[in-house]
Amino acid sequence: MNVELPFLAEGIEGGDVVQLLVREGEQVREGQSLIELETDKATVPVPAPAAGTVVRLLVRPGDHVTVGQALIDLDGSEDEPQKAKTFPSERSTAAPAPNPDPREKAGHAEVMEHQEHEPTHPMTPLPEPAQPAVEPKPRTAPTSSAGPGIPAPPSVRRLARELGVDLSQVKGSEAGGRITADDVKVFVRERTKRGASPSAGSSTYSTPYGSERRASLPSIRRKIASNMTQAWTTIPHVHQFQDADITDLMALHKRYAPEFKKKGATLTLSSLFLKAIVHALKLYPQLNATLDLTNGEVIYKDYYNIGVAVDTPDGLIVPVVHHVDQKDLLQISLELADLAERTRKRAIKLEELQGATFTLSNMGGIGAGPFLPIINPPQVGILGVGKARMTPVYRDGQFVPRRVLQLCVAYDHRLIDGAIGARFTNELVKVLEDFQGMFLGL
Amino acid sequence: MAESRYDVAVIGAGPGGYTAAFHAADLGLRTALIDEDPQLGGTCLLRGCIPSKALLHAARLITEAEEAAAWGIQFDKPRIDLTVFRDRVQTIIGKLTKGVRTLAGSRKVDVIQGRAMLKDATTLRLSGSDTPRELSFAHAIFATGSQPLTPASLKLDDPRVMDSTSALQLTDIPARLLVIGGGYIGLELGTVYQALGSAVTVVEAMPRLLNSVDADLVRPLHQCLQRRFKAIRLNTTVERLEAREEGLVATFTDSQGASTETFDRVLVAVGRSPSTGRLGLEHTQITVTSKGFIHVDRQMRTTEPTIFAIGDVVGEPMLAHKATHEGLVAAQVIAGRQTVFDAAAIPAVVFTDPEIAWCGLTEETAKASGQVVKVARFPWAASGRATTLGRTEGLTKLILDAESGRVLGMGLCGVGAGELIAEGVLAIEMGALAEDVAASIHPHPTLSETVMETAESFSGSPTHLFVPKRS
Ligand SMILES: Cc1cc2nc3c(=O)[nH]c(=O)nc-3n(C[C@H](O)[C@H](O)[C@H](O)COP(=O)(O)OP(=O)(O)OC[C@H]3O[C@@H](n4cnc5c(N)ncnc54)[C@H](O)[C@@H]3O)c2cc1C
Numbered sequence: 001m002n003v004e005l006p007f008l009a010e011g012i013e014g015g016d017v018v019q020l021l022v023r024e025g026e027q028v029r030e031g032q033s034l035i036e037l038e039t040d041k042a043t044v045p046v047p048a049p050a051a052g053t054v055v056r057l058l059v060r061p062g063d064h065v066t067v068g069q070a071l072i073d074l075d076g077s078e079d080e081p082q083k084a085k086t087f088p089s090e091r092s093t094a095a096p097a098p099n100p101d102p103r104e105k106a107g108h109a110e111v112m113e114h115q116e117h118e119p120t121h122p123m124t125p126l127p128e129p130a131q132p133a134v135e136p137k138p139r140t141a142p143t144s145s146a147g148p149g150i151p152a153p154p155s156v157r158r159l160a161r162e163l164g165v166d167l168s169q170v171k172g173s174e175a176g177g178r179i180t181a182d183d184v185k186v187f188v189r190e191r192t193k194r195g196a197s198p199s200a201g202s203s204t205y206s207t208p209y210g211s212e213r214r215a216s217l218p219s220i221r222r223k224i225a226s227n228m229t230q231a232w233t234t235i236p237h238v239h240q241f242q243d244a245d246i247t248d249l250m251a252l253h254k255r256y257a258p259e260f261k262k263k264g265a266t267l268t269l270s271s272l273f274l275k276a277i278v279h280a281l282k283l284y285p286q287l288n289a290t291l292d293l294t295n296g297e298v299i300y301k302d303y304y305n306i307g308v309a310v311d312t313p314d315g316l317i318v319p320v321v322h323h324v325d326q327k328d329l330l331q332i333s334l335e336l337a338d339l340a341e342r343t344r345k346r347a348i349k350l351e352e353l354q355g356a357t358f359t360l361s362n363m364g365g366i367g368a369g370p371f372l373p374i375i376n377p378p379q380v381g382i383l384g385v386g387k388a389r390m391t392p393v394y395r396d397g398q399f400v401p402r403r404v405l406q407l408c409v410a411y412d413h414r415l416i417d418g419a420i421g422a423r424f425t426n427e428l429v430k431v432l433e434d435f436q437g438m439f440l441g442l
Numbered sequence: 443m444a445e446s447r448y449d450v451a452v453i454g455a456g457p458g459g460y461t462a463a464f465h466a467a468d469l470g471l472r473t474a475l476i477d478e479d480p481q482l483g484g485t486c487l488l489r490g491c492i493p494s495k496a497l498l499h500a501a502r503l504i505t506e507a508e509e510a511a512a513w514g515i516q517f518d519k520p521r522i523d524l525t526v527f528r529d530r531v532q533t534i535i536g537k538l539t540k541g542v543r544t545l546a547g548s549r550k551v552d553v554i555q556g557r558a559m560l561k562d563a564t565t566l567r568l569s570g571s572d573t574p575r576e577l578s579f580a581h582a583i584f585a586t587g588s589q590p591l592t593p594a595s596l597k598l599d600d601p602r603v604m605d606s607t608s609a610l611q612l613t614d615i616p617a618r619l620l621v622i623g624g625g626y627i628g629l630e631l632g633t634v635y636q637a638l639g640s641a642v643t644v645v646e647a648m649p650r651l652l653n654s655v656d657a658d659l660v661r662p663l664h665q666c667l668q669r670r671f672k673a674i675r676l677n678t679t680v681e682r683l684e685a686r687e688e689g690l691v692a693t694f695t696d697s698q699g700a701s702t703e704t705f706d707r708v709l710v711a712v713g714r715s716p717s718t719g720r721l722g723l724e725h726t727q728i729t730v731t732s733k734g735f736i737h738v739d740r741q742m743r744t745t746e747p748t749i750f751a752i753g754d755v756v757g758e759p760m761l762a763h764k765a766t767h768e769g770l771v772a773a774q775v776i777a778g779r780q781t782v783f784d785a786a787a788i789p790a791v792v793f794t795d796p797e798i799a800w801c802g803l804t805e806e807t808a809k810a811s812g813q814v815v816k817v818a819r820f821p822w823a824a825s826g827r828a829t830t831l832g833r834t835e836g837l838t839k840l841i842l843d844a845e846s847g848r849v850l851g852m853g854l855c856g857v858g859a860g861e862l863i864a865e866g867v868l869a870i871e872m873g874a875l876a877e878d879v880a881a882s883i884h885p886h887p888t889l890s891e892t893v894m895e896t897a898e899s900f901s902g903s904p905t906h907l908f909v910p911k912r913s
Contacts, residue, residue: 148786148787148802148803148848148849148850148851148870150786151848151873152873153871153872153873154784154786154871157784158781161780161781161782162780172873174873175846175875175877176843176846176847176848176873176874176875177846177848177873178848178872178873179873205775205778205780206747207776207777207778208449208471208580208581208776208777212778214780
């Protein structure tokens with residue numbers, strides 16, 4: 001069977017192979033590290049999903065691999081004998097290749113342990129993954145982990161408490177099994193991945209003001225938190241408000257929605273917004289661009305991929321409708337519904353979350369708005385729309401009831417001047433107010 | 443203000459209590475610190491650590507002057523002015539207790555003098571010099587400490603029978619002093635009285651002094667004390683005491699049978715019991731252990747949700763630094779932090795001459811529990827610094843994980859052991875290996891080098907000691 005790069009953590013799409021920890025012909029046990037992968041988050045070991053023999057290595061050091069890509073051809077037929085070989089007394093013989101990097105060894109207690117026992121044996125087993133392993137013992141309350149039993153400095157013990165980690169379940173990556181702050185973080189990441197609830201991490205206690213509860217932050221939340229902080233602190237946002245009278249657009253929607261329905265699609269305002277956005281982006285390419293300050297360049301994009309913010313039980317996820325400019329409204333509507341559905345079920349593919357050039361965030365469904373959206377870098381713009389409201393509009397000497405949508409465009413002021421941003425916004429409004437005009441090229 | 447409610451009411455102003463109160467106040471909680479004693483500082487400051495260490499320092503001056511003879515420096519026999527001596531101790535105590543009060547004031551902790559008793563789980567009744575009143579609290583921390591324990595058989599209404607508190611007052615220097623109990627308090631105070639001129643006899647029911655300490659650490663001390671004291675009687679119990687005019691007659695029982703001996707004073711130092719009496723615990727859900735300690739969890743909560751307890755009143759080891767750490771934890775937990783008391787090592791020091799200090803796992807505990815450890819020892823006879831001091835009787839040892847060499851425990855006997863033990867605590871807390879300790883450069887010539895050399899012997903031979911390889 002081919003061992004593929006598994007989903008490692010939110011935000012980790014792949015990485016570079018730093019080193020191969022096994023050789024062809026080598027027998028590996030379940031959980032043994034096969035390769036070491038450097039991602040933008042951390043260097044992580046990729047464990048064997050099952051015991052077996054390495055038939056063929058499919059990657060080399062330096063290769064960039066992505067989630068789902070085959071790494072190693074593993075023959076898992078010898079499952080039972082493999083298990084037997086993992087007993088400590090035999091493990092040395094089961095690992096034919098000495099670790100190519102002697103520096104590695106110091107970091108792994110397991111290795112030292114066996115060298116102690118068999119100092120004359122020329123072979124050393126491979127290091128344990130620096131990744132925590134779940135000990136077979138039952139989960140104990142964190143209150144039982146005192147004393148010199150667990151080698152973790154007080155600062156790490158505090159961290160573990162705060163993250164609701166029972167240190168007896170964490171394997172230390174340092175000499176003597178010492179647990180580092182990183183070990184605890186990796187453990188939490190793995191736990192989130194496995195979907196286990198941090199039962200120890202959610203604890204209720206009383207304060208002088210009432211009771212409170214602490215729960216550890218899911219990794220998707222942490223990812224969102226760091227992205228938001230980066231976006232908000234590095235991008236000088238301008239927020240441009242504008243009212244769009246979408247009474248006519250709604251009429252159009254009402255008229256054609258049944259036609260879409262016949263074709264199995266739901267025509268939503270969001271699909272109409274996507275079309276309007278692409279129209280305006282074409283006129284103002286600065287908003288369909290990326291700022292490359294390192295090289296002092298602007299990257300203009302000739303493709304129009306629009307991210308659409310989706311509210312899921314796990315947090316905000318933004319799937320992308322690719323090449324909106326090349327798709328008609330029917331296609332867009334079908335695709336949008338499918339993407340949103342799969343996003344909520346977390347059945348979305350990685351590439352469907354990537355490559356956006358602009359984002360739409362529509363809170364109309366929640367009945368909220370207007371609001372100030374935050375740009376999702378490396379994009380430079382985002383459209384935030386809320387719910388349209390019936391508003392008295394003064395027209396031809398009298399007030400008439402019109403459906404008015406307050407929208408807000410945020411743009412990166414480093415790249416986009418106010419005049420451009422304003423014109424872009426005006427263009428959007430113009431299209432929304434006279435949708436047919438767009439098709440007529442007006 | 444009498445009826446106003448405190449976020450935290452701390453009962454007992456010993457090291458545990460005042461630490462808890464200070465941190466609670468620092469964390470923004472309205473805090474009261476209550477003690478029946480007009481002076482703050484508790485047992486530690488008023489009748490424990492501080493006065494005993496002051497006396498031991500003076501005793502050390504006397505014995506060092508005696509040791510000077512070996513260098514050809516001769517002093518006359520010291521003349522001791524007990525009034526000055528006692529005043530000096532009082533000055534030290536006064537200075538420190540005032541310091542605690544000043545700190546309480548600057549942190550806006552309300553200090554209340556009075557005896558506190560629980561009316562219910564959120565109300566205290568105060569009696570004492572202030573007018574009796576009630577005080578309500580959201581949380582209370584009990585830090586009422588402990589008291590010397592005197593078995594009924596040794597209770598005599600005679601001022602010549604002393605406990606640690608009265609012995610520290612140094613009313614006179616008895617010619618013949620009997621110390622009942624070979625624990626640290628008995629040995630420390632016996633050391634003081636011996637230096638001041640008493641003939642000291644120590645009686646211990648167990649087969650050795652300092653029963654919970656590893657035997658090899660006790661041995662050098664035992665040998666020194668054997669020379670200084672008149673007698674050390676192990677496996678011996680004092681059946682009874684009889685007050686006569688010419689002295690206190692003690693009846694001893696040992697394997698040989700019963701015998702009597704007369705002393706001018708007797709110090710009873712057989713242990714301490716937690717101060718849980720008359721606290722009104724019965725008006726709450728608080729439970730106590732069979733030994734009378736208040737039951738707490740690792741967040742220092744009692745079984746009554748509003749009430750916490752710390753220090754000597756919750757259990758062994760009854761030591762000031764344990765009390766202060768627990769106080770810190772209690773204050774933080776009340777303030778909503780997710781803290782627990784999870785120290786990997788609590789050091790203990792016996793301030794005799796030589797001193798004994800240890801922390802973490804002891805060799806004997808490891809043996810008893812069947813844990814596989816490797817014990818590395820370094821005798822001070824191989825230490826340059828110990829030789830310059832003329833104090834080569836010491837020993838440094840490390841209890842190490844047999845496989846990784848991780849430091850699990852440390853023990854020392856020798857001059858200055860109390861100052862050296864902190865390194866062992868840090869090593870244990872940080873999960874350091876013998877290799878880490880050995881690779882950390884220690885200054886020369888100091889006694890701290892013995893720690894490094896002990897660690898070196900885990901994987902080889904220390905520089906100043908040749909350890910033949912075991913096959
Ligand atoms: C001779 C001697 C030497 C010692 N040497 C050392 C040493 O070298 N190192 C070391 O670490 N420890 C030493 N100790 C132990 C140390 O003193 C105690 O561990 C420490 O004082 C305990 O602190 P605590 O806060 O728990 O209580 P304590 O210090 O005992 O304080 C309790 C306080 O509570 C007050 N109190 C009690 N009940 C009430 C009530 N109902 N209402 C109001 N107030 C109340 C008491 O007046 C007292 O002030 C020594 C003890 C003795 C006796």
